[in-house]
Amino acid sequence: xxxxxCGGASLARLPQAAPKGEGMSGVETGKGEGSPCRFCGExxxxxxxxxxxxxxxxxxxxxxxRNAMEPFYPLHVLVCRRxxxxxxxxxxxxxxxxxEYAYFSSYSDSWVQHARTYTEKMISRFGLGARSQVIEVAxxxxxxxxxxxxxxxxxLGIEPAANVAAVAEKNGVPSxxxxxxxELARELAAQGxxxxxxxxxxxxxxxxxxxxxVAGLKIALAPRGVLTMEWPHVLRLIDENQFDTIYxxxxxxxxxxTTRAILARHGLALFDVEELPTHGGSLRVYxxxxxxxxxxxxxxxxxxxxxxxxxGLTRPERxxxxxxxxxxxxxxxxxxxxxxxxxxxxxxxxGAPGKGNTLLNYCGIRTDFLEFTVDRNPYKQxxxxxxxxxxxxxxxxxxxxxxxxxxxxxxxxxxEIMAQMAGIREWGGQFIxxxxxxxxxx
Ligand SMILES: [Zn+2]
Numbered sequence: 001x002x003x004x005x006c007g008g009a010s011l012a013r014l015p016q017a018a019p020k021g022e023g024m025s026g027v028e029t030g031k032g033e034g035s036p037c038r039f040c041g042e043x044x045x046x047x048x049x050x051x052x053x054x055x056x057x058x059x060x061x062x063x064x065x066r067n068a069m070e071p072f073y074p075l076h077v078l079v080c081r082r083x084x085x086x087x088x089x090x091x092x093x094x095x096x097x098x099x100e101y102a103y104f105s106s107y108s109d110s111w112v113q114h115a116r117t118y119t120e121k122m123i124s125r126f127g128l129g130a131r132s133q134v135i136e137v138a139x140x141x142x143x144x145x146x147x148x149x150x151x152x153x154x155x156l157g158i159e160p161a162a163n164v165a166a167v168a169e170k171n172g173v174p175s176x177x178x179x180x181x182x183e184l185a186r187e188l189a190a191q192g193x194x195x196x197x198x199x200x201x202x203x204x205x206x207x208x209x210x211x212x213x214v215a216g217l218k219i220a221l222a223p224r225g226v227l228t229m230e231w232p233h234v235l236r237l238i239d240e241n242q243f244d245t246i247y248x249x250x251x252x253x254x255x256x257x258t259t260r261a262i263l264a265r266h267g268l269a270l271f272d273v274e275e276l277p278t279h280g281g282s283l284r285v286y287x288x289x290x291x292x293x294x295x296x297x298x299x300x301x302x303x304x305x306x307x308x309x310x311x312g313l314t315r316p317e318r319x320x321x322x323x324x325x326x327x328x329x330x331x332x333x334x335x336x337x338x339x340x341x342x343x344x345x346x347x348x349x350x351g352a353p354g355k356g357n358t359l360l361n362y363c364g365i366r367t368d369f370l371e372f373t374v375d376r377n378p379y380k381q382x383x384x385x386x387x388x389x390x391x392x393x394x395x396x397x398x399x400x401x402x403x404x405x406x407x408x409x410x411x412x413x414x415x416e417i418m419a420q421m422a423g424i425r426e427w428g429g430q431f432i433x434x435x436x437x438x439x440x441x442x
Pocket of ligand 1: 037038039040041042080081082083084085
């Protein structure tokens with residue numbers, strides 16, 4: 001599911017999640033502080049940051065719904081003092097996330113390239129071939145597995161969104177339309193299907209029942225198999241102030257420390273880790289069965305665990321400091337926007353990503369600051385951002401309306417966007433990058 005993540009140029013997902021208690025199967029009934037940790041069950045007492053009430057980040061508003069009520073849910077992040085899992089209560093049904101998932105990873109060239117590089121690396125490092133089995137959980141439209149298929153390595157995708165899986169099938173990637181967990185893993189194992197390479201990218205954060213999911217990974221992995229997973233690193237989130245990557249669809253935020261504990265509980269062991277630039281800084285973790293002694297643990301694992309410890313990921317104070325940092329970021333961004341507006345400057349947004357919606361709602365930035373935003377995705381044009389109701393227009397509107405400043409909402413693509421939009425300098429336009437702290441880029 002990699003790039004969807006509420007962060008990419010995903011298609012607008014319009015259905016609203018039902019409120020709690022109204023047919024949301026599988027939804028926990030936590031109430032913030034005091035609710036049990038998703039992994040270890042310890043009551044949660046420590047707030048990391050409370051971003052207040054926010055609408056679901058992909059519930060773009062149709063023009064005819066502008067006067068209707070919108071559901072808002074708390075964005076209150078807590079950390080568990082026993083296992084240090086950073087987490088949100090679950091307010092969004094699994095059905096909402098998975099069945100309506102209309103993101104097609106293949107739309108993003110850089111993701112397809114990322115997948116190709118990964119495939120080549122895995123084939124050579126682990127000697128995969130015609131007799132191997134690769135299984136990907138949340139395989140999307142096959143943007144990644146297609147490379148294994150082309151290399152003659154048998155691949156199987158597991159993708160809960162039927163429309164997305166159908167595209168994968170059409171491209172020659174066998175795909176099961178299912179949600180992954182122990183039940184499916186047992187069925188596959190009974191058919192003799194276990195993975196020599198098992199992967200799940202950017203999926204674990206969206207899994208409500210972590211333990212069932214990871215127990216399923218253990219079952220689905222061949223005795224000498226390798227498991228790889230990727231997700232944004234919570235250390236980078238905290239260190240680089242990426243609070244806007246917090247949204248309702250992300251229930252969990254992982255450090256390597258916590259990952260190791262979760263894997264260990266289910267008989268899996270880390271043996272390597274890589275740091276990647278994707279999503280503002282991600283980890284790719286490598287794991288195997290605990291009892292498989294054939295792969296020694298790489299020094300990178302111990303090094304990163306030590307770095308996390310030194311950074312303070314096992315101390316509540318470090319998490320508490322983050323809240324103060326986020327509040328200051330809000331004040332500084334508002335300071336800048338207020339100053340520019342008082343000077344009579346006009347400001348527009350660039351992009352309509354999920355992370356922009358967290359930022360704008362938390363900071364209370366509406367059309368009084370941002371006249372409009374633009375997005376290249378035609379499915380979002382003509383809609384309004386959730387909560388803030390800022391109109392989403394086609395990118396051509398920038399040249400027509402000539403704003404003095406362009407607030408770059410998908411800051412993880414800022415280089416690419418500033419190059420694409422360099423034309424604004426013709427009329428003296430400048431960029432504003434909001435994260436890690438608000439700054440003007442002339
Ligand atoms: Zn815990």
